[in-house]
Amino acid sequence: MTDTILSLRNVKTQYGKKVIHENVNLDVRRGEIIGIIGGSGSGKTVLLRTILGLNRHTFGKIEIFGKEYHTLSTKEKHKIEQRWGVLFQDGALYSSLTVMENIDVALKEYTKLSTTTRNEIALLKIFLAGLPLDSAELMPSELSGGMRKRASLARALAMDPEILFLDEPTAGLDPITASGFDELLKTLQHALGFTVFLVTHDLDTLYTICDRVAVLAEKRIYAIGTIDELVQNPYPWIQEYFNGPRGRSAKMKPCGEK
Template identity: 55%
Template sequence: MDSVDPEDPGQKSEFAVRVRELQVVLDGKTILDHLDLDIMRGEILGVIGASGSGKSVLARTILGLVPKRSGVIELFGKNLDDLRESERRALEQRCGVMFQQGALFSSLTIAENIQLPMRELLHLSPSLLAEMAMLKIELVGLPLDAAKKYPAELSGGMTKRAALARALALDLEILFLDEPTSGLDPIAADAFDQLLLTLKASLSLTVMMITHDLSSLHATCDRIAAIARGKIIVVGTLQHLLAHEDPWLRQYFAGERGRTIFSDEITA
């Protein structure tokens, strides 16, 4: 993978996340094999790969949820290994994550789910917590009466938006999305894509989005990174990936759905 000079301090401000030589081994199996990746500030980076290729493991390792065997992870130009625990936690609070199935607590209302990160990390009065939860609900386009509902009472699209509202509970800068449109019908998926673009623009977000949704890749991503064999095999614009010679990539985009979605790029 093409990369910039990691020793040039003048370049660090361009990156929200930098990963170098990342190795992750789980149950004796190498999942990520000296992987390199840059996520630019203000971009939506799509991450694709076959099932089991390590996409979710990569995001979880960056977030500190999965231990690495070796390598360097930087957030906002700071090596996480060099930080004190308090400094690391402060950086992690600038990140939000939306897990694939939403991971909402079924016994809590939507408002209570959204308030969880704020209760843990901020010192806010109950009235301010309630107000902040309502702001996040409105931000993601949920009806205000969703606040008192439980996850089981929401549709799939509304559940995704509620999970996104919780991911946005803190004033974050980097948003990690794991299959955000999986299980949604095409109309709900398109609406989510448009919401993501709106939030990126209004909140100046950097987004790492793991997805198999070809429409989402086409509609939202500034760049796309493909994982195979434990490494990033290519990263670039959609046009760059469509022109790449890797057999898996060619097969990934070559189906009827891919030809329909990417027809303009293929013929360009």
């Protein structure tokens, strides 16, 4: 995995006079699952939203698929957007649309496929996300928390993305449901070969599926590596995170157990 799919160089973000990130440097390798962690207020979600162009960075360069997305024309941006999928923390499903209609939004906007073909694709994504096919006609309000996350994952997979951006996908889920989501994501990533950029605070998720972990601290990527490498880092927050009670508990659990 030497091909870089996403690259950040000296990225700075701020709101007014408040600097959130400064000199952020990061390379994400094609085909890996990379976890982004950090303390409260470190700007994990801000970083994800900045990469997606939902926030504007004030300095530095962000390249995805070898192109600086933020400098592209609207038409060129749309081509890039067809190559990624996004799952926000709350799922962000359209409340007035069914699960199938939510998945169809991107297919309808970016393709010229027939309604029948789009519906078949939507059903396939629902199946891949581990949902029963009859959930296609349900509204988001009729879904459990775990089902909403899976429906959001199905929508994120609609365009067969090369990279998935996930913001706290297991937040608010019970341990069994969260474990099931982790295993599903790992299985799909292995089968389909996409890259995953995962913002999380869930230690179990990190141990279960992540190839590398990047630590946001002191407004930058303070450290990056495998968990085995990070646990040797003397930085106090990293030591407390991985070697504290919850970190030791996550490490001791068999792979896949929450």
